[in-house]
Amino acid sequence: MRDYLIKRAVSALVTLGLAIVLNFFLFRIMPGDPTRTVTGDFRITPEVRRALVHQFGLDQPLWVQFVLYLQNLATGNLGVSFQYRGTPVVAIIFGKRLLNTFVLMGSSISVALIIGITIGTIVAWKRESKFDVSVVVFSLMTYSMPVFWLGMMIILIFGYYLAAIPIAGTITVGLTYSNWFQYAADYLYHMIGPFVTLTLSFVGFYLIIMRDSILDVFTEDYMLTAKAKGLSDRKILFRHAMRNALLPMVSLIAVEVTYLFGGATMTETVFSWYGIGRLIYEAVVMADYPILQGIFFVMSILVIAANFCADVAYAFLDPRIRY
Amino acid sequence: MKNKTPFGIAIFALLLISAMFAVPSARATWYTPPTEKLKFPMMVLSWDVLSTDSGEAIAQQLKKVGISIEVVATDDSAMYPRLYDRDYGIEEMSYGYSAYPSHMFYRFHSSTDCANCGQDWSFRNATVDATINEMLKTTDREKARSLMWQVDEMAAENVPYVPLFLGDEYHPFRKEWTGYTVMPAGPISYLNWLTMPNIHSTAGKKDFVIAFNSEPETFSPMAATTGRSLFYSQNIYDTLLAYDENLVPIPWMTTGLPEFSSDGKTMTFHLKPNLMWHDGQPLTAKDVIFTFRYIVDQSAVGANAGEIIKYFESGEALDDLTAVIHLNQPYVWATEAFGTQYIVPEHIWKDTAMVPKYDWDQTIVESNPKIAVGSGPFMFSAWVPGEYVKLVKNPNWWMTGHPLIDSVIFRKIDTESARVLAIQKGEVDTERYTLDPSMIEQVKSNPDIVVTHAVDQWDYILAFNNKSPPFDDVWVRRAIAYAIDKDDVVKRGALGYGTVTESYCPGSFFPFWHNPNVLTYSYDPDKANKILDEQGYLDIDGDGIRELKGYVAAYEQKLQEQQQAQMNQYLTIAAIAIIVILAGVYLVYRRRKKA
Numbered sequence: 001m002r003d004y005l006i007k008r009a010v011s012a013l014v015t016l017g018l019a020i021v022l023n024f025f026l027f028r029i030m031p032g033d034p035t036r037t038v039t040g041d042f043r044i045t046p047e048v049r050r051a052l053v054h055q056f057g058l059d060q061p062l063w064v065q066f067v068l069y070l071q072n073l074a075t076g077n078l079g080v081s082f083q084y085r086g087t088p089v090v091a092i093i094f095g096k097r098l099l100n101t102f103v104l105m106g107s108s109i110s111v112a113l114i115i116g117i118t119i120g121t122i123v124a125w126k127r128e129s130k131f132d133v134s135v136v137v138f139s140l141m142t143y144s145m146p147v148f149w150l151g152m153m154i155i156l157i158f159g160y161y162l163a164a165i166p167i168a169g170t171i172t173v174g175l176t177y178s179n180w181f182q183y184a185a186d187y188l189y190h191m192i193g194p195f196v197t198l199t200l201s202f203v204g205f206y207l208i209i210m211r212d213s214i215l216d217v218f219t220e221d222y223m224l225t226a227k228a229k230g231l232s233d234r235k236i237l238f239r240h241a242m243r244n245a246l247l248p249m250v251s252l253i254a255v256e257v258t259y260l261f262g263g264a265t266m267t268e269t270v271f272s273w274y275g276i277g278r279l280i281y282e283a284v285v286m287a288d289y290p291i292l293q294g295i296f297f298v299m300s301i302l303v304i305a306a307n308f309c310a311d312v313a314y315a316f317l318d319p320r321i322r323y
Numbered sequence: 324m325k326n327k328t329p330f331g332i333a334i335f336a337l338l339l340i341s342a343m344f345a346v347p348s349a350r351a352t353w354y355t356p357p358t359e360k361l362k363f364p365m366m367v368l369s370w371d372v373l374s375t376d377s378g379e380a381i382a383q384q385l386k387k388v389g390i391s392i393e394v395v396a397t398d399d400s401a402m403y404p405r406l407y408d409r410d411y412g413i414e415e416m417s418y419g420y421s422a423y424p425s426h427m428f429y430r431f432h433s434s435t436d437c438a439n440c441g442q443d444w445s446f447r448n449a450t451v452d453a454t455i456n457e458m459l460k461t462t463d464r465e466k467a468r469s470l471m472w473q474v475d476e477m478a479a480e481n482v483p484y485v486p487l488f489l490g491d492e493y494h495p496f497r498k499e500w501t502g503y504t505v506m507p508a509g510p511i512s513y514l515n516w517l518t519m520p521n522i523h524s525t526a527g528k529k530d531f532v533i534a535f536n537s538e539p540e541t542f543s544p545m546a547a548t549t550g551r552s553l554f555y556s557q558n559i560y561d562t563l564l565a566y567d568e569n570l571v572p573i574p575w576m577t578t579g580l581p582e583f584s585s586d587g588k589t590m591t592f593h594l595k596p597n598l599m600w601h602d603g604q605p606l607t608a609k610d611v612i613f614t615f616r617y618i619v620d621q622s623a624v625g626a627n628a629g630e631i632i633k634y635f636e637s638g639e640a641l642d643d644l645t646a647v648i649h650l651n652q653p654y655v656w657a658t659e660a661f662g663t664q665y666i667v668p669e670h671i672w673k674d675t676a677m678v679p680k681y682d683w684d685q686t687i688v689e690s691n692p693k694i695a696v697g698s699g700p701f702m703f704s705a706w707v708p709g710e711y712v713k714l715v716k717n718p719n720w721w722m723t724g725h726p727l728i729d730s731v732i733f734r735k736i737d738t739e740s741a742r743v744l745a746i747q748k749g750e751v752d753t754e755r756y757t758l759d760p761s762m763i764e765q766v767k768s769n770p771d772i773v774v775t776h777a778v779d780q781w782d783y784i785l786a787f788n789n790k791s792p793p794f795d796d797v798w799v800r801r802a803i804a805y806a807i808d809k810d811d812v813v814k815r816g817a818l819g820y821g822t823v824t825e826s827y828c829p830g831s832f833f834p835f836w837h838n839p840n841v842l843t844y845s846y847d848p849d850k851a852n853k854i855l856d857e858q859g860y861l862d863i864d865g866d867g868i869r870e871l872k873g874y875v876a877a878y879e880q881k882l883q884e885q886q887q888a889q890m891n892q893y894l895t896i897a898a899i900a901i902i903v904i905l906a907g908v909y910l911v912y913r914r915r916k917k918a
Contacts, residue, residue, distance in 0.1 A: 045629030046429060046441050052548065052624060085546045096708060152740060160744045167745050168736040173532070173711045272737040274709025282537075 004315060012308045019300035024069050026296075027289045028062065056082055069293070078297065079290035083282075089294035093276070100170055101263035101275035104191060108198035109256055115199075116206025117249065121242050123207075124214035125233070136208065143204030151197045151270035158193065165193045168272035194271040198264055209252060213245040220244070254310045258303050262295070353401075354410050356791050361799075361860060361869045362391040366405065366414040369396035373490065374416045377783060377816025381415060381807055388806040388851045389862050389869035407438035409445055412788050417490070417781040424828055424836045425630070425656040427471060428455055431478055431827075445790040446483035460653045462587035467655045472838040475826050479842040482800040483789050488813045488821040489829060490781035493758040495746055495772045499526040500753070502727065505775045506568040507832045511755060513550055513557050513626075514780075516565035516575065520700045520720075523727035534742040534754040535733040539712060542695045542703070544665035545623040553626055554755070556665045558714055558731065559601075560697035563592050563611065564662030569834050572658055576606075576666070576698075576721065580658065587653030588636075590661065594644040599719045600668050601702045608640035613669035615648065615661065630660035671696055700726045710735060746772060760820050778822045778831045793871060798858045804844035806851035 053059050057068070072079055078089035123132040142150075159167045166172070170190050177183040217223065218241065226236045263277025272278075276295065283291040357363050367378035375396050382392040392413070397405070405411050429441030432455050436445050451474055458470035492509035501524075503510040504517040511518055511533065522531060537551045544556035565575040574580060576598060581590040598606035615638055617623065618631050636651040650657060695703035700722070701714035712733040716726050734751060736742045739759045745751040747769055757779060758766060767774045785807070787794040794800060813821040822831050830837035855861075859872040 045426075046435070046439060047633070048548070048624050048629040050439065051622065055624075083540050085541045085543075100709075152738075155741060155744065160748055163748065167741050167748065167750065169710050169734070171707070171710055173732055173734050174530075174713065269737050270741070272735060272741065274735075278737065 005312065008308060008311050012304050016300065016304050019304070020070075020073065020297065023293050023296050023300065024066055027287075027292045073297070078294035081291050082288045083286045083291075089290045092279070092291060093294050093298065097275050097279055098261070100273060101268070101277060102260055104194055104198065104268075104273060104275060105260050105263060107191075108195050109202060109259060111195075112199045112202035113206055113249075113253070116203050117210050117242070117246070120207040120210025121214055121237060121245070124211045124218070124241075125237050127211075127215065136211070139204030139207045141204070142200045143208070145201070146266075147197060147201045147264070148266040148270050150200060151194070151267055154193055154197055155270065166190050170274055194264075194267050194273050197267050197271070201267075206249070206252070210245065210249060213248050214241050217241045217245045251310065254306050257306045258299055261302055262299055352410055353405055354412055354791075356412060357793065357871065359870060359874060360391065361389065361793065361855075361871065362393075363412045364393045364395045366395055366397045366402055366411055366416075368402060368416040369398050371416065373781075373783065373817050373821075377487065377812045378415045380812045380815040381785065384808055384811065384848075385803065385806055386867075387848050388802065388855060389860075389867060390803065390806070391868045403439075406443040409443070409788050409790065412791055412794060413785065414443075415487070415783070415785045417783045424471065424833055425659060427474060427827060428459065431455060431474060431483070442483070444483045444786045445788060446481070447789075448477065448481060451477050451481075459655050460587070461655050462583045462653055462657075464655075468836060471828070471836060472841070475828065475838040475841050478827060479844075481797060482787075482804050482844075484784045484786040485800075485804045485807060485844070486824040486826060486829070487783040487785055487807070487809055488817065488823050489832065490779040490783070490817060491757075491820040491822060492775075492777045492779035493763050493766075493820070494775045494777075495743070495753060495758055495766050496775065497746065497749060497752045498771055498773050499524045499528065500531070500773075501525055503775070504568050505777050506566075507570060507778050508780050509757060509777045510775050511753065513553050514566055514570065516557075516562075517568065519558055519731065520722055520725040521727060528752075529729040530732060531728045531730070531753075532732045532734055532751045534736045534745055534751040535712075536735070536737055536739075536742070536755070538708065538735060539706070543625075544667065545618065545621065545625045545628075547626070548624050551755075555712065555714075555733075556625075556697075557699070558701040559695055559699050559703055560665035560667065561598075561699040562663050562665060563594075564658065566663075570832070571835055572662055575662075581662065588650045590648050590650070590657055592646045592648070592661075594646065595721050596644060598698060598721055600670075600698050601696045601717060602668075602671075603719075604668065604670055605643070606666075606668070606698050607643040608646035609643075610669045611646040611666055612638040612640050612648070613672070614664060614666045617667070617672060618664070625665070627660050627664045630654070630656065631664060634660070666698065668696055668698075701731060704730065760818050763820065778829075780832070782824065782829075783816075783821075793860075796858070796872070798854055799860070801844065802851040802854040802858075802860075805847045805854070807844075808846040810846075 057065060060068075069079070076090075078093070081087050081089055081092055084092060119135060123129075123135045126132050154165075155167055158165045166189065171183070171186050172190075175186065177186070223236065223240065226240050231240075261276060262280070263275045265277035265281045267273065268275045268278040269281055279291065280295055282288070283295070354364070365378060365382065368374040375394065378394040378396075382394050385392050402414070402416075406414065426441075429435050431442065431446060431448070431451050433447040433449075433452050435441030436447055454470055454474050454477070458467050458474070461467040461470065492512075494505075494509050494511065496503065496510075500522060502518075502521040504515060504521070506515055506517075508514045524531075535551070539555050540549065540552045541547050542552075542555055542559070544553065544560055547553045547556060561576050563575060563577050564572045564580070567573045572580060576594055578593045578595055581592050583590050592608075592611065594606075594608060594611070600606050615631055615635050618625070618628050619635050622628075622632065634650045634652065634654045634657060636649040638646065638648045640646055648657075648661060654660070697703075698717075698720075700717055700720050702717050704715045705711075705713040713730060714732075715730045716728065720726070733755070734745075736745055736751070739762065742751065742754045743758070743762050743766060746754065746766075749771070758774070763774065766772055785803075787800055787803075789795060789800075809823040813819060813823060822829070824831075825843040826838055826841040828836040828838070830839065855869055860869040862869045863874070864870070
């Protein structure tokens with residue numbers, strides 16, 4: 001077991017090192033010139049633009065930039081943003097944006113998971129019924145719908161024609177709150193649109209995976225045993241079938257953890273939700289390398305850590321796993 | 324688990340990295356000048372639909388005069404290095420913001436013929452250089468204009484690039500709002516000083532809400548380099564001069580336009596009396612001088628910093644209202660460069676570094692509230708990152724009674740469709756930038772919204788690499804200029820939302836500087852054909868594409884060789900045929916004999 005842990009840890013560290021290296025080069029070969037995108041004013045002369053290139057350190061050879069990047073990373077410094085002059089990347093990432101993304105993604109993923117798992121189990125039990133067919137069709141529809149289109153339709157119908165939800169933002173402009181509850185209410189009211197969009201876009205995928213996974217379990221011998229023992233349908237379904245079918249869902253959830261940090265760029269943009277996904281989009285457009293490097297660095301740490309934990313957990317849970 | 328996987332990835336990554344290192348150091352040459360025909364690729368900017376669609380229209384028009392163009396949609400990461408290396412023959416895109424009079428230098432002067440120095444077309448002309456140099460030193464605006472017109476005329480004659488059109492500006496307002504000024508670049512822009520103090524609602528609304536798609540990057544006018552950030556400076560800070568609706572400088576914080584000494588090296592501004600900063604401190608000529616000195620000492624990058632750093636020598640405040648500025652040499656645009664600089668308060672900025680030091684617990688403005696103290700029509704009130712910025716009326720502003728609104732709110736809405744919905748719904752009164760062309764008709768049909776129309780600053784041009792053959796031949800450039808139907812380019816490239824331009828300074832944007840007598844290449848394909856015929860660019864092989872000048876001899880030789888080869892082929896076939904026939908005859912003869 002100790003050997004196994006050490007091996008996993010070493011390979012996680014190697015992967016992290018590779019991620020750090022790739023992280024740097026990936027964005028340099030990306031289209032876009034940061035000094036062009038941050039000088040969008042007609043009065044800016046080419047001289048000033050060249051001064052900016054110097055300020056950003058982009059006039060240095062690539063390997064010098066790379067060494068500086070590694071040095072900074074070693075001291076926990078993710079650099080300074082190009083577009084938000086003088087603001088450290090750490091402060092931009094770990095702030096309100098992360099909180100907004102975390103709340104939005106966390107709630108929509110968990111609600112989608114709960115709905116997906118329960119409804120998926122039920123339709124698997126009642127497979128080939130009208131309910132099953134309509135749920136599967138609905139799931140395939142929401143799953144294959146472009147999420148930005150879905151969001152825009154929700155804004156158009158519920159935000160504009162019915163005026164039931166706000167069009168943009170996380171709070172009402174100019175409102176002052178007398179207490180914390182008022183703020184939370186306003187915030188949640190603004191979250192309805194993006195929350196519904198994301199939940200709809202996630203739920204179909206979870207539901208269908210869950211349904212298939214249960215159908216697989218149904219063919220196992222122990223299901224027959226359970227039936228032969230005379231257990232009730234409900235017990236068979238939820239105690240025996242669902243628990244076993246949840247295993248693939250657990251690995252799925254481990255993958256989805258990155259969304260909690262990375263956010264959903266499309267949905268956040270459509271609803272002007274001030275989150276990390278939106279930040280990634282902005283940084284790509286503005287060729288703001290430090291921000292992109294910072295986000296992807298944190299994301300790769302999260303993914304690697306989540307995978308490491310999953311590996312370890314599997315080793316403990318499943319006696320068949322021995323390397 | 325296979326432990327070899329990470330090492331496999333490592334090797335793969337190493338290969339990838341070495342490839343990446345190789346890419347920027349040895350960029351392969353993209354463009355080879357044509358050797359036979361007038362046939363070449365034309366770069367257009369891939370993400371700009373106006374650029375790509377105009378490119379296609381131009382390619383079709385040039386086909387009619389026997390020039391074959393392949394439109395190559397190129398991303399900026401590839402396009403700019405090629406432009407800087409002059410690794411292209413012809414390109415078409417928008418040179419945003421550049422048709423500004425003071426930027427003429429960057430379009431035509433030889434000294435800007437280098438990588439990322441201004442012009443990308445390698446245009447060098449000694450007379451043009453001398454005229455621009457003389458113009459830059461002139462302080463008499465009429466004389467400067469006549470010199471500028473000369474440059475314009477020489478440029479038209481030499482056609483280093485063909486001006487195509489300016490994009491149009493369509494701005495939606497809720498119909499209860501009035502008092503805005505529609506001028507070049509639109510009713511809400513950093514060239515427009517007049518809208519914000521005068522806008523008001525006929526329905527008695529006092530809060531004006533502007534939908535904005537981006538966040539302020541910084542509130543410091545010394546560090547801001549984009550229109551989105553500088554627009555906040557425009558409202559919070561004040562300038563010595565402003566522009567009227569024809570983009571002619573007018574007194575703003577001053578009592579008149581600056582006075583120049585006879586050698587043109589000293590300019591004097593007289594401030595209006597009783598000017599005040601937002602924090603109640605008096606604004607004096609000392610602050611004005613401090614601002615310019617600060618820009619030079621700190622190498623600031625704000626809007627006019629480039630020109631100020633280049634020309635500012637020294638300055639002194641004669642008294643509280645008189646600021647005297649000494650230039651190191653006379654400069655024709657000194658009035659604009661110094662006049663439209665946002666003036667900052669000395670008592671706050673004297674101990675502040677250009678980029679405010681970051682306080683880890685708070686956002687920029689909150690940690691440095693003083694950084695947003697100006698003397699402009701509006702005062703900073705609140706910034707909720709990602710949501711909105713609120714500015715409130717400055718009750719002590721020099722223009723008594725103005726602004727007419729109590730506050731202006733910049734609300735962040737990310738997508739154009741949501742902004743338009745917010746305006747239709749009445750949550751928002753207007754937006755910061757022009758309407759998306761696809762939305763113009765729909766918004767116009769809404770009775771609650773008024774859509775204004777002005778010319779915008781995106782200057783689309785067709786540029787040649789003036790050093791690379793065949794574009795080093797001025798007649799080729801002229802023929803292409805005649806062969807382009809600009810109205811059709813606007814119609815197809817910009818869906819009709821554009822204004823045709825004929826010279827460096829378009830009359831629709833800077834009427835004062837526009838030369839009405841400049842040579843325009845009105846659409847005339849016959850003339851283009853005639854020029855190319857006369858110059859020896861003939862379509863010899865009849866494939867609809869003209870051959871290069873001097874290609875005739877080479878072509879005839881090739882033709883002769885071809886004929887020779889064909890003749891040889893015929894002879895061979897004939898010889899074989901004769902042999903076969905003879906052999907046949909012989910065989911038949913022998914058989915008969917046997918029989």
